[in-house]
Amino acid sequence: MGNPIFSLWRRLFRGMQLILRASDWDRYAGEGWEKRIMLEPATDRLHSKQGRSIGRRVFANGNEQLSVYLKRHYRLPWWKAVLATFLPQRPWSPGLQEWQHLIWAVGQGIPVPRPVAAGQTVGPWFKLQSFLAVEELHGMVPLHEAVVLAAKQLEPTRFAQWKRGLITELARLTHELHCRKVFHKDLYLCHFYILETDTQRLHQNWANRVVVIDLHRLAHHRLTALWWQAKDLAQLLYSSQVASVTNRDRIRFWKLYRSSLRAGSSSKWLLTLIRWKFRFYQRHEHRRRLGYSRKE
Numbered sequence: 001m002g003n004p005i006f007s008l009w010r011r012l013f014r015g016m017q018l019i020l021r022a023s024d025w026d027r028y029a030g031e032g033w034e035k036r037i038m039l040e041p042a043t044d045r046l047h048s049k050q051g052r053s054i055g056r057r058v059f060a061n062g063n064e065q066l067s068v069y070l071k072r073h074y075r076l077p078w079w080k081a082v083l084a085t086f087l088p089q090r091p092w093s094p095g096l097q098e099w100q101h102l103i104w105a106v107g108q109g110i111p112v113p114r115p116v117a118a119g120q121t122v123g124p125w126f127k128l129q130s131f132l133a134v135e136e137l138h139g140m141v142p143l144h145e146a147v148v149l150a151a152k153q154l155e156p157t158r159f160a161q162w163k164r165g166l167i168t169e170l171a172r173l174t175h176e177l178h179c180r181k182v183f184h185k186d187l188y189l190c191h192f193y194i195l196e197t198d199t200q201r202l203h204q205n206w207a208n209r210v211v212v213i214d215l216h217r218l219a220h221h222r223l224t225a226l227w228w229q230a231k232d233l234a235q236l237l238y239s240s241q242v243a244s245v246t247n248r249d250r251i252r253f254w255k256l257y258r259s260s261l262r263a264g265s266s267s268k269w270l271l272t273l274i275r276w277k278f279r280f281y282q283r284h285e286h287r288r289r290l291g292y293s294r295k296e
Contacts, residue, residue, distance in 0.1 A: 051075030093130030230273030
């Protein structure tokens, strides 16, 4: 970790960096990477919008390579920059916050991409930027694509068995978060990954074969847990509207998840909120598509 104990004068007039990294990162990133990381060109798959970008970057060290997804935030809210200037040891930026979320998930036994580097730059004059590099999930595909692939490659009886095992693991992972009053807030099928080769075979046990990505919004909520719990589950329900996912699959997930709820919890209120939030997502998507149609 870089030393954040600098004077306020230095933060205001010269700026400072707070850096976290894995032990092998410097070997691949090269000397002086801290100064160029925000300008490092992506190798491919670059997406940019609203002052932030994400892209795949391949770093080489001789014959060895490290491919990462590099998330960068070039413009952050002014109030976060002010807080980072006066309280520099706190992770006010998305890069450092998601690093913490990933490290927390690893400690809880939840499979996530390996974080390899993160940092925030504070100043000069109340500027704030951040970055996060996570190792690429080689040979893996998101679940909304994996289900379609498996349906094509497995005969119907084996595919139904394949889905049962996968649903059990999805329910377990979701419960592992929610039983701690921690919520993903972006819990769509596309944020779960499995090996592409796992779409061609059955497993007796899916435990730890599903990886959860994009933990930047992850947060702990005790007092408002029911609301965020319903939001996560509604997002998962909404994203399950893909080919080869049936109502029976959704009911199976709900039964497995509900059986893990602590005694005395009200699944009736939770189900009501899930349905209301699900309909909200449907209306929102309808308006979005209608807007695109009008523009066309």
